[in-house]
Amino acid sequence: MIARTASRLACFCLLAAASCAAPRPRVQEVREPSAVTCRAAERSVDGGEGALEASASSVVLIVADLENGATRYGAGVVIDAAGSVITSWHLLPGARSVWAMLYRPGRPSYTPMEGGLGRFLAENRAALLEADPLRGDPTLDIALLHVHADTSGIPKLTIARDPPRIGDRVFALGHPNESVWSLTAGVISSVRGGLIQHDAAIGTGSSGGPLLDARGRIVGINTSKLFEPAEGIGFARPVALVDRFSGDTR
Numbered sequence: 001m002i003a004r005t006a007s008r009l010a011c012f013c014l015l016a017a018a019s020c021a022a023p024r025p026r027v028q029e030v031r032e033p034s035a036v037t038c039r040a041a042e043r044s045v046d047g048g049e050g051a052l053e054a055s056a057s058s059v060v061l062i063v064a065d066l067e068n069g070a071t072r073y074g075a076g077v078v079i080d081a082a083g084s085v086i087t088s089w090h091l092l093p094g095a096r097s098v099w100a101m102l103y104r105p106g107r108p109s110y111t112p113m114e115g116g117l118g119r120f121l122a123e124n125r126a127a128l129l130e131a132d133p134l135r136g137d138p139t140l141d142i143a144l145l146h147v148h149a150d151t152s153g154i155p156k157l158t159i160a161r162d163p164p165r166i167g168d169r170v171f172a173l174g175h176p177n178e179s180v181w182s183l184t185a186g187v188i189s190s191v192r193g194g195l196i197q198h199d200a201a202i203g204t205g206s207s208g209g210p211l212l213d214a215r216g217r218i219v220g221i222n223t224s225k226l227f228e229p230a231e232g233i234g235f236a237r238p239v240a241l242v243d244r245f246s247g248d249t250r
Contacts, residue, residue, distance in 0.1 A: 055216045056103050056181050058157045059173050060147065062087050062208060063121065063128060064095035073117060075174035075209030076100060076145065077218070079246060081152035086246055087208030088223055089136040089143040099128040100147040102154070109180045116178035117205070140194070140237055141223045142245050143208075157210060159239055160217035164191050172200040172222055172234070174209025188219075189233070194241055196220045199232040211236040218242075 062085075064072040072095070076087035085100060092098065101124065110119050121128075129149045136143035164170075168188045176182055186200030198211065202225050211220040220236030 053183075054155060055157060055173055055210065055212055056105075056183075057154055059103060059181065059209060060085055061101040061175055061180060062091055062131070062145075063099040063101070064091050065097045065099070066094045067096050068094070071121075073175065073205050074207035075205065075222075077157060077208070077210050077221070078147075078151050078154050079156060081150075083147040083149050083151050084134075084246070085131065085145045085147050086221060086242055087143050087145060088221070089138050089141045090223075091207055092133055092136065092143055098131045098133060098145065100131040100145065100149075101127050101129065102149060102151075103181060110178075112178050117175070117180070120178075120180060137245060140241055140245060142221065142237060142242055144246055157212075158215075158217045159243060160213050160215075160219050163240075164188050164196050164219050164238065166190060168219075169214050170198050170200055170219055171212045171214075172198075172202050172206060172209060172236075173212060174202065174207070174222060175205035176201065176203035177205060179205075186232075186234075191238075194237060196236045196238055198234050198236065200234060201232075202234045206234075 058078050060076045060078060062074045062076045066072060072091055074088055074091045076085040078085055104127070107124065108120075110116055129147050131145045131147045134144045134146055166188055170186055170188055172184045172186070174182065176184070184201040186198050189197040189199055191197070196211065196219065200211070202209075202222050206222045207224070209222050210218045211222055213219050218239045220238050221242050222234060222236045225234040
């Protein structure tokens with residue numbers, strides 16, 4: 001099954017191809033909060049000021065400890081009160097254990113020059129929660145996890161029912177290149193079949209994170225990007241496919 005998936009995605013460089021190394025040597029102490037902050041007054045995601053920042057509460061960090069000793073990481077979206085999380089299927093093959101970390105505003109994070117994700121995980125291992133894969137679709141590159149946590153207090157993102165259109169402004173939320181809970185902006189370049197092409201910056205760690213519209217609604221789930229011959233070409237699965245896979249998430 002994994003081999004078949006690899007052939008289907010041969011034209012892409014999967015975002016989870018790189019693994020997270022062990023913590024790097026400590027450098028000058030720099031303690032910055034995660035890139036996206038979420039104040040209590042901004043927990044509504046139905047539009048208006050603060051909708052995009054509030055979206056961070058619904059996004060988790062996924063960490064997969066692999067059989068070969070490496071670590072793979074990405075993002076996921078909380079979709080209900082029972083700990084159900086949508087993520088990318090390609091994060092899971094070869095994993096001996098899967099973990100999720102919920103968003104906490106103000107938690108210090110680090111650039112790769114300051115220790116990156118290795119340092120972040122070393123300091124926050126106690127915040128990782130067990131996650132069990134429930135089902136997955138390697139063709140869609142979508143998986144459903146159950147996280148062992150009460151997620152009833154986490155605001156759920158609204159599903160965008162309008163079809164995505166070329167030129168629409170979109171935002172990718174995830175953990176690109178070890179920058180946890182980062183928000184990047186772009187526009188939809190094309191919509192073809194089961195893929196949305198966009199130019200919001202994504203990278204390793206963005207897989208499984210939401211692609212949002214300007215109102216903070218989910219348009220798709222980021223899955224892959226092209227590195228050659230051109231940068232700035234990312235792909236997301238339309239939320240309609242994810243919605244059918246996981247059931248109605250409203």
